[in-house]
Amino acid sequence: MALYPMHGPVIVTLGAQDGGVAALDASLAQHAARGGADRTGDTGEWRTRPPASSEAAVSDLFAYAARDVAHSR
Secondary structure (H helix, E strand, O other), rough: OOOOOOOOOOOOOEEEOOEEEEEEHHHHHHHHHHHHHHHHHHHHHHHEEEEOOOOHHHHHHHHHHHHHHHHHH
8 A cells, every 4th residue: 555645635515414415604615625734735745754654644633623623722
């Protein structure tokens, strides 16, 4: 398995009551965009200090996301 198989665009949607998908409201869309920009900066560090494994990379991403959620409250 390739190391860090995560790449490409990300689409964030909200589940609709009918089981489909719905657009995010402006606040959630802004939060998702800010989170994506933050991840670009965080993962940029991987060029000089790469994670030891794909599992470590995923763990880093979850930690970054948890930090963002905690700071947004």
